[in-house]
Amino acid sequence: MRVIETQDYYHMSRTAANIISAQIIIKPNSVIGLATGSTPIGTYEQLIRWYEKGDLDFSNVTTINLDEYKGIAPDNEQSYRYFMNKHLFDRINIDKKNTYVPDGLEMDSDKACSDYNRIIRESGGVDLQLLGLGNNGHIGFNEPGEAFEKETHCVKLTESTVKANSRFFDTIDEVPKEAYTMGIKAIMQAKKIVVVVSGEGKAEIAKKAFFGPVTPKVPASVLQLHNDVTVIMCK
Numbered sequence: 001m002r003v004i005e006t007q008d009y010y011h012m013s014r015t016a017a018n019i020i021s022a023q024i025i026i027k028p029n030s031v032i033g034l035a036t037g038s039t040p041i042g043t044y045e046q047l048i049r050w051y052e053k054g055d056l057d058f059s060n061v062t063t064i065n066l067d068e069y070k071g072i073a074p075d076n077e078q079s080y081r082y083f084m085n086k087h088l089f090d091r092i093n094i095d096k097k098n099t100y101v102p103d104g105l106e107m108d109s110d111k112a113c114s115d116y117n118r119i120i121r122e123s124g125g126v127d128l129q130l131l132g133l134g135n136n137g138h139i140g141f142n143e144p145g146e147a148f149e150k151e152t153h154c155v156k157l158t159e160s161t162v163k164a165n166s167r168f169f170d171t172i173d174e175v176p177k178e179a180y181t182m183g184i185k186a187i188m189q190a191k192k193i194v195v196v197v198s199g200e201g202k203a204e205i206a207k208k209a210f211f212g213p214v215t216p217k218v219p220a221s222v223l224q225l226h227n228d229v230t231v232i233m234c235k
């Protein structure tokens with residue numbers, strides 16, 4: 001595991017975008033795993049700038065997002081599909097058919113999850129996975145628990161996650177309480193992993209996740225067992 005400390009959010013984002021763009025330049029039909037949340041927004045902004053300059057071509061790229069709220073439509077402004085369209089897909093030359101987010105409208109959890117496992121399998125596997133780090137150590141929506149959940153699953157979000165996500169909703173009651181998330185196995189099978197972590201508030205959990213014992217109580221700690229992880233941090 002490499003840990004890169006950058007001077008600020010701008011440089012953290014640029015470093016992450018550099019690694020992703022190198023991946024796409026070397027392999028134009030890369031499968032890139034993507035995350036939502038506040039932290040990767042700057043990375044997406046930087047990728048868009050390079051695309052606009054003509055330095056990056058997304059036309060052959062496939063993306064697979066980590067997660068989506070259950071029971072929320074793609075055109076709902078709080079859905080992760082909406083987030084990805086707004087912050088990246090609508091602003092680059094990616095073919096939307098090649099962008100995957102779990103189907104939040106599929107209320108049959110088993111079907112939603114097995115469909116997504118099939119999509120991941122048929123993509124041939126993720127070349128590079130971008131991750132953020134949750135306040136409680138979650139990656140995707142793999143919440144702290146007794147065991148690492150391997151496959152895509154439907155998760156009941158913890159109180160702390162619902163609270164953290166309520167900043168995007170008018171009231172906390174509107175925050176969905178369940179989500180579909182890619183499991184730890186698919187994340188760990190990515191050939192390369194880049195984690196972006198920003199802010200003093202994440203320092204303690206980052207220390208536990210990247211330097212503490214590997215335990216499902218801190219899901220991100222499993223990344224210590226992967227052989228190509230780059231953590232990019234800023235205060």
Ligand code: F6R
Pocket residue numbers: 034035036037038039040066067131132133134135138139140141
């Ligand atoms: C969302 C996701 C989450 C976030 C995490 C950090 O797709 O995968 O695990 O990465 O909750 O979110 P921010 O960046 O908002 O602190």
